[in-house]
Amino acid sequence: MVEATHLFLTPADIDGFADLVAGYLPRMNDLRVAVDAADRPLGFSAQDGGEIHMLFVDPAAHGQGIGTLVRP
Numbered sequence: 536m537v538e539a540t541h542l543f544l545t546p547a548d549i550d551g552f553a554d555l556v557a558g559y560l561p562r563m564n565d566l567r568v569a570v571d572a573a574d575r576p577l578g579f580s581a582q583d584g585g586e587i588h589m590l591f592v593d594p595a596a597h598g599q600g601i602g603t604l605v606r607p
Contacts, residue, residue, distance in 0.1 A: 539594060556589075563588060569601045577601050 537549050544552070560566060563581040569592075570576055578592035578601040592601045 540591075560589075567604075569596075569604045571596075578604075 565582040568579045577596040581589040
C-alpha cells in the first residue's frame with residue numbers, strides 16, 4: 536500500500552522505513568484504527584499530545600470520511 540501512496544520513495548526507502556514505523560507506532564499515546572464491517576483495516580492515525588504524527592487512509596476508502604473518524 537505504501538508504494539501506491541508514496542510514489543517518491545524507492546523500494547529500498549520503503550524497506551528502511553518499515554522497521555522505523557513499526558517501532559514508532561507503539562510509542563504513540565493514541566493509536567486509532569478504522570475498520571470496515573468485516574474488521575479489515577481502512578486507515579489509522581498515530582497521535583501524541585493532541586498532535587497527529589501519522590494519518591493513513593487506504594486509497595480505496597478515500598472520500599468515505601475515514602480520516603475524520605480516526606482524528607482526535
